[in-house]
Amino acid sequence: MMTRESKCVQWKRRGAEKVAAQTSSLSLEEELKFWQEQTKQLKFLQAKARKRHQQPADA
Numbered sequence: 001m002m003t004r005e006s007k008c009v010q011w012k013r014r015g016a017e018k019v020a021a022q023t024s025s026l027s028l029e030e031e032l033k034f035w036q037e038q039t040k041q042l043k044f045l046q047a048k049a050r051k052r053h054q055q056p057a058d059a
Contacts, residue, residue: 005013023031 023034026034
């Protein structure tokens with residue numbers, strides 16, 4: 001019997017493959033910088049989302 005992966009598992013694997021491709025040719029220092037930039041971008045997007053959700057809806 002064949003089982004199907006759930007969508008979230010497919011997305012996780014696709015994301016992991018993308019990151020592996022982006023970082024495979026980087027040196028240790030370059031990879032560290034990559035992750036620092038990704039973390040900075042994520043924190044910015046999280047703050048933006050928090051701010052958007054805290055604003056009252058226009059009525």
